[in-house]
Amino acid sequence: MKFDDGNMKWKILRSEKLIERPWMNVRRDSVELPNGKVYDEYYVLHYPTWVNVIAITKDGKFLLERQYRHGLGIVSTEICAGCAEEGENPLTAAKRELLEETGYAGGTWTELMVVAPNAGSNDNLSYCFLAEGVTPISEQHLDETEDINVFLCSREEVYKMLVEGEFKQAMMVAPLWKYFANHRF
Amino acid sequence: MKFDDGNMKWKILRSEKLIERPWMNVRRDSVELPNGKVYDEYYVLHYPTWVNVIAITKDGKFLLERQYRHGLGIVSTEICAGCAEEGENPLTAAKRELLEETGYAGGTWTELMVVAPNAGSNDNLSYCFLAEGVTPISEQHLDETEDINVFLCSREEVYKMLVEGEFKQAMMVAPLWKYFANHRF
Numbered sequence: 001m002k003f004d005d006g007n008m009k010w011k012i013l014r015s016e017k018l019i020e021r022p023w024m025n026v027r028r029d030s031v032e033l034p035n036g037k038v039y040d041e042y043y044v045l046h047y048p049t050w051v052n053v054i055a056i057t058k059d060g061k062f063l064l065e066r067q068y069r070h071g072l073g074i075v076s077t078e079i080c081a082g083c084a085e086e087g088e089n090p091l092t093a094a095k096r097e098l099l100e101e102t103g104y105a106g107g108t109w110t111e112l113m114v115v116a117p118n119a120g121s122n123d124n125l126s127y128c129f130l131a132e133g134v135t136p137i138s139e140q141h142l143d144e145t146e147d148i149n150v151f152l153c154s155r156e157e158v159y160k161m162l163v164e165g166e167f168k169q170a171m172m173v174a175p176l177w178k179y180f181a182n183h184r185f
Numbered sequence: 186m187k188f189d190d191g192n193m194k195w196k197i198l199r200s201e202k203l204i205e206r207p208w209m210n211v212r213r214d215s216v217e218l219p220n221g222k223v224y225d226e227y228y229v230l231h232y233p234t235w236v237n238v239i240a241i242t243k244d245g246k247f248l249l250e251r252q253y254r255h256g257l258g259i260v261s262t263e264i265c266a267g268c269a270e271e272g273e274n275p276l277t278a279a280k281r282e283l284l285e286e287t288g289y290a291g292g293t294w295t296e297l298m299v300v301a302p303n304a305g306s307n308d309n310l311s312y313c314f315l316a317e318g319v320t321p322i323s324e325q326h327l328d329e330t331e332d333i334n335v336f337l338c339s340r341e342e343v344y345k346m347l348v349e350g351e352f353k354q355a356m357m358v359a360p361l362w363k364y365f366a367n368h369r370f
Binding site for chain 1: 186188190193194195203204206208209211213214216218219220222224226227228229230251252253254255256257258259260261262298299300301302303304305306307308310311329330332334338342345346350351353354355356358359362363365366369
């Protein structure tokens with residue numbers, strides 16, 4: 001679809017770094033809107049590219065994870081996810097994260113979707129992959145602050161959990177629903 | 186599904202407000218992990234409850250919006266979305282946002298899903314509704330920084346855009362795919 005948006009883009013008048021820490025990187029922009037109004041504090045969160053993967057083993061089981069998420073203060077049911085490193089392409093990052101978090105690798109990988117975690121506040125994208133036919137090749141190798149329980153689920157169980165709202169992360173719920181829209185029962 | 190997570194929850198040792206502005210509210214926690222490790226700076230973004238709605242008119246057209254999103258610096262194709270006000274329940278907020286942004290109201294409303302914009306970094310949830318049979322009852326009433334072009338699309342057009350990745354916001358892509366998984370062609 002073609003859109004005739006006219007001029008909707010904002011102009012950045014000033015931009016300053018507010019916080020620059022490994023997991024929190026915020027800039028404050030002073031912006032001019034197309035109608036001429038100036039908005040003096042618009043905050044943008046800078047993050048690396050994010051990746052996640054719906055990984056399915058050779059015998060059709062889905063690799064899932066349970067992990068504590070401090071923002072909401074809940075233990076969350078998820079698919080494998082992580083951050084791309086500087087200069088690393090999203091597919092390579094997703095394969096690395098899957099291996100680190102679960103010890104699984106291989107199979108056939110396709111890009112399911114690219115979504116914005118939040119196009120208003122964040123400057124990054126999240127790449128979602130489907131990996132079919134993965135097999136275990138090593139142990140888990142977790143970062144210091146990672147504490148991830150990996151488990152296998154049947155396709156029926158995953159679908160039931162999805163319908164019941166067991167998965168919370170929007171960036172994961174989106175590719176899971178796309179998967180089940182395209183791989184119907 | 187029942188999970189035996191053992192003890193995965195983190196303990197907050199200290200918590201301080203770092204920034205407290207209308208659109209950027211950050212706290213820094215010092216946390217102790219179950220393995221005893223202390224992580225001295227974990228940042229949590231505080232936001233209000235967010236809402237969005239797949240709104241379909243009486244004659245089956247989808248209400249969509251084009252809007253500039255400064256985080257990514259793009260003009261984005263979206264469904265109607267906004268923030269709940271203090272004490273406002275999500276359904277009321279979604280109906281108010283639809284009326285303000287598009288002038289449409291009425292119809293039959295159901296909750297499609299509740300997702301976490303980011304369970305790791307954010308403390309809020311996003312409620313996604315389906316509104317079927319809405320009708321125009323007034324003009325748009327936008328906030329100062331809102332510049333929203335509303336347009337109508339057929340079901341087929343929306344599905345095509347979804348498949349082609351035209352919708353970027355994960356919190357919107359998730360309910361759209363659920364809708365099309367449940368309302369098949």
